[in-house]
Amino acid sequence: MTGYTIRRARREDVGAIVRMLADDQLGAARDDPDDLRPYLRAFEDIDADPNQALVVVVFRDEAVGTLQLTIIPGLARRGALRGQIEAVRIRADHRGSGLGADLVRGAIDESRRRGCALVQLTSDVSRVAAHRFYERLGFVPSHTGFKLKL
Amino acid sequence: MTGYTIRRARREDVGAIVRMLADDQLGAARDDPDDLRPYLRAFEDIDADPNQALVVVVFRDEAVGTLQLTIIPGLARRGALRGQIEAVRIRADHRGSGLGADLVRGAIDESRRRGCALVQLTSDVSRVAAHRFYERLGFVPSHTGFKLKL
Numbered sequence: 001m002t003g004y005t006i007r008r009a010r011r012e013d014v015g016a017i018v019r020m021l022a023d024d025q026l027g028a029a030r031d032d033p034d035d036l037r038p039y040l041r042a043f044e045d046i047d048a049d050p051n052q053a054l055v056v057v058v059f060r061d062e063a064v065g066t067l068q069l070t071i072i073p074g075l076a077r078r079g080a081l082r083g084q085i086e087a088v089r090i091r092a093d094h095r096g097s098g099l100g101a102d103l104v105r106g107a108i109d110e111s112r113r114r115g116c117a118l119v120q121l122t123s124d125v126s127r128v129a130a131h132r133f134y135e136r137l138g139f140v141p142s143h144t145g146f147k148l149k150l
Numbered sequence: 151m152t153g154y155t156i157r158r159a160r161r162e163d164v165g166a167i168v169r170m171l172a173d174d175q176l177g178a179a180r181d182d183p184d185d186l187r188p189y190l191r192a193f194e195d196i197d198a199d200p201n202q203a204l205v206v207v208v209f210r211d212e213a214v215g216t217l218q219l220t221i222i223p224g225l226a227r228r229g230a231l232r233g234q235i236e237a238v239r240i241r242a243d244h245r246g247s248g249l250g251a252d253l254v255r256g257a258i259d260e261s262r263r264r265g266c267a268l269v270q271l272t273s274d275v276s277r278v279a280a281h282r283f284y285e286r287l288g289f290v291p292s293h294t295g296f297k298l299k300l
Contacts, residue, residue, distance in 0.1 A: 052223065
């Protein structure tokens with residue numbers, strides 16, 4: 001991890017984050033880094049919400065990894081908070097070095113600091129390598145994740 | 151649906167909601183309606199957060215169904231909002247009447263009103279009947295849901 005820094009995302013990281021979202025087997029059709037306006041609007045909402053933490057890994061002043069952590073209050077499990085991880089991406093040329101594991105472990109640590117009773121995430125059923133990665137980190141594939149497009 | 155009203159949960163509904171959470175194949179070991187204090191604290195947090203909507207179905211002044219909708223901002227999908235449904239429960243003696251479908255459809259409608267691009271939820275792999283229910287409502291089981299207890 002020499003040369004890498006994990007920190008909260010800033011407005012100037014949004015372009016690099018969107019390029020990672022678009023450079024992906026599933027995200028290519030859904031995201032467009034040529035028009036950042038909708039992403040910058042969304043960034044303002046995320047950044048202003050104390051229950052959201054958009055995080056980047058920076059290498060030589062550029063974001064090369066990202067994830068979003070959302071803290072969700074709930075009644076179940078004696079009023080437990082849960083941490084939810086979304087949009088985990090590592091730039092292709094920085095994969096295989098343990099960066100993703102460090103990033104996810106950071107989100108687990110932050111969830112623990114905030115008093116969460118569990119951390120959850122979903123991963124597309126086609127992302128087989130990602131599933132092995134999460135299981136190595138201790139996650140249990142106990143649920144089916146359903147989506148409905150509006 | 152005669153006699154049923156869907157509305158936001160109030161503090162006085164918390165006891166009935168927790169009894170539904172505890173009266174469940176998976177929740178029985180995790181929730182305890184005899185001590186409402188942690189639940190009432192959590193209710194205050196949920197109720198104060200504009201991105202949360204804890205909803206109940208009321209029949210004769212008692213909550214007999216519940217779910218929680220969380221609106222999550224994100225960068226992916228051109229800065230889309232997503233609606234997330236958690237903690238869906240219908241009291242045993244009110245099942246089979248279409249109440250659950252009405253409740254979930256209400257959360258889908260609310261997500262659409264708030265501009266969400268998708269609605270998501272996870273369901274324990276053992277809840278086979280629930281999976282058929284969500285598929286009938288149009289949800290696609292495209293993801294694996296991972297949990298890590300802290």
